[in-house]
Amino acid sequence: MSSVKETSFQQNLVNNGGNQSQISRFKDESKRTKSFCCFAQGVTHKTICKVSLDVILTIVDVGFDIYLTETFFEAQHRKWGTASIVVILLPGITCTVARFIQDNSNCEGHRHWIKNFTWKGCGKILFTLFCYPLWVFVLGYRTLTRIPDVRVMVHVKVWEGLMESSWQFLIQIVLFQFRTPIGHKMPLGQFHLAYGEFWFRVVGILLSFCAFLYTVTEYHILLDGLVSQHKRQIKLVPFFTVNFLFRSLALSLFWVYWKENALLVSVLLWIVNMWLTRKTLVSDLPGRTNQHLSFCWIVGGVISQLTPALALFYGQTANKKTINYFYKRNIRMNNILILSVFSILVLHLNLDPNNGSILNRNVLLGCH
Numbered sequence: 281m282s283s284v285k286e287t288s289f290q291q292n293l294v295n296n297g298g299n300q301s302q303i304s305r306f307k308d309e310s311k312r313t314k315s316f317c318c319f320a321q322g323v324t325h326k327t328i329c330k331v332s333l334d335v336i337l338t339i340v341d342v343g344f345d346i347y348l349t350e351t352f353f354e355a356q357h358r359k360w361g362t363a364s365i366v367v368i369l370l371p372g373i374t375c376t377v378a379r380f381i382q383d384n385s386n387c388e389g390h391r392h393w394i395k396n397f398t399w400k401g402c403g404k405i406l407f408t409l410f411c412y413p414l415w416v417f418v419l420g421y422r423t424l425t426r427i428p429d430v431r432v433m434v435h436v437k438v439w440e441g442l443m444e445s446s447w448q449f450l451i452q453i454v455l456f457q458f459r460t461p462i463g464h465k466m467p468l469g470q471f472h473l474a475y476g477e478f479w480f481r482v483v484g485i486l487l488s489f490c491a492f493l494y495t496v497t498e499y500h501i502l503l504d505g506l507v508s509q510h511k512r513q514i515k516l517v518p519f520f521t522v523n524f525l526f527r528s529l530a531l532s533l534f535w536v537y538w539k540e541n542a543l544l545v546s547v548l549l550w551i552v553n554m555w556l557t558r559k560t561l562v563s564d565l566p567g568r569t570n571q572h573l574s575f576c577w578i579v580g581g582v583i584s585q586l587t588p589a590l591a592l593f594y595g596q597t598a599n600k601k602t603i604n605y606f607y608k609r610n611i612r613m614n615n616i617l618i619l620s621v622f623s624i625l626v627l628h629l630n631l632d633p634n635n636g637s638i639l640n641r642n643v644l645l646g647c648h
Contacts, residue, residue, distance in 0.1 A: 322428045330430055330508050331420040334437050339413045341440065341491045342368065345448050348484050352455070360451055367447040371439035372412035374579055376405050378594060381572055412440070430507050434498060435594050441495020442583040446524070449488035450586065453532040456481055496520050496587055503590060505597040523611060524587045530618045531586075537625060545621050546585065549614060554581035556609055557591055565602040584610055 319328070345368050352361035408415050419433040497513035497520060534542035557580030561570045570576065572593045580591035588607040590598055 319424050320426055320428050323424055324428075326508060327428050327430060328424065331423055331433065334430075334434065335417050335420045337491065337494070338416045338437055338440050341445060341487065342413045344484065344487060345444060348448070348452070351480075355459075357455060357459075360455060364448065364451055367444050367451070369409070369412075370443040370447070370582070372409045372415075374439045374443060375412060375415060375436055376409040378572075378575060379408055380405060381575060382594075416440070431502060431505070432594060434502055434507055438495050438499040438502065441492050442499065442587075442589055445488045445491040445495065446528075446583075446586045449485060449492060450528050450532060450535075452481060452485045452488065453528060454535045456485065457532060457536050492524065492587075493517055493520060496524075496589060499589060500603075503592065503598045503603060504600075520587055527586050527614065527618060530622055534621065534625060537629070545617075549585045549617060550581040552613055552617065553584040553610065554578060556606065556613065557581065557584065560590065560602060560606045560609075561592075563605075565599075565605055570596060585614070 345364065349361055349364040349368065352358075352364055416433065416437050419436055423430050423433050494513070497516040498507070500516055500520075501507065501509050501512060531542070531545065534545050554577045558573060558577040561573055561576055570592065575593055576591045580589075583589045583591055588610045590603060590606045592598060
């Protein structure tokens with residue numbers, strides 16, 4: 281039975297783009313690793329720690345974001361509260377669409393999806409859509425008990441950091457500048473915390489930032505078909521930190537001063553990054569035919585606005601040349617657009633310096 285599982289796992293590695301060194305490494309680990317009580321053959325303590333850490337971080341981050349959304353509505357930030365709900369649902373929407381694509385492509389005879397409709401399949405889709413953290417938990421359980429390949433679970437989990445944590449960070453930064461909270465707070469109704477609202481926002485910003493950094497560095501390594509390289513993740517932190525903070529802070533200023541009009545800037549960045557993602561994947565650089573391009577470039581338009589991140593479907597990898605090509609052009613094009621719009625904002629604020637209603641929209645910078 282164990283030999284059947286090992287052969288099946290090796291085949292999955294080959295189908296998902298795994299190279300010979302990865303297959304050899306799996307064989308070596310399987311030979312020297314004894315299976316734990318109820319875990320699948322080949323599961324190591326590193327696999328258990330990796331799955332447990334990712335599942336816990338996902339559940340904690342999503343739970344905190346839900347509580348944060350409630351505070352937005354309590355503070356009468358209804359529009360931003362609604363935006364926060366959309367952001368929380370984005371990973372689930374992405375996983376639902378991906379699962380729908382997979383199920384439809386695996387149907388016999390490639391029949392239309394309506395003819396393949398079942399209530400069981402509908403229930404799975406609804407579960408993925410509205411219970412994304414639990415779906416990550418289910419994938420983690422399957423990884424430990426069936427096939428010890430954490431890459432699929434990690435790929436599903438990274439949508440939380442790239443689509444939720446990053447945009448939650450931006451939302452919190454905007455509200456922090458627009459209306460900095462300074463009120464007191466009683467955590468769990470047990471004790472009084474001076475300026476608790478302020479420190480609560482600070483903790484929320486730091487949590488979203490750390491969750492994003494952990495995820496984006498993890499995803500970059502995943503593009504090589506690898507996982508659990510923490511030293512390499514630490515080396516990537518400065519690169520992604522600089523790009524993320526520059527774009528987030530610049531976009532936050534657009535939202536603070538221009539409010540809903542800043543949506544035009546986000547739409548422009550989304551279109552540009554969709555085009556760049558598609559151009560990269562259809563070029564000769566990948567050296568292979570990438571599947572589900574429509575999914576990749578639509579998702580890529582969302583996740584690569586705030587950071588360089590090449591969107592790929594599950595099981596797909598990218599070579600170094602492809603990643604460098606996308607990153608360089610993503611940084612160049614996004615920075616040029618953001619700096620151009622920022623110049624327009626500077627002109628707007630200085631051409632009417634006596635308009636305090638605009639200048640004082642930023643509580644941290646406005647004292648006119």
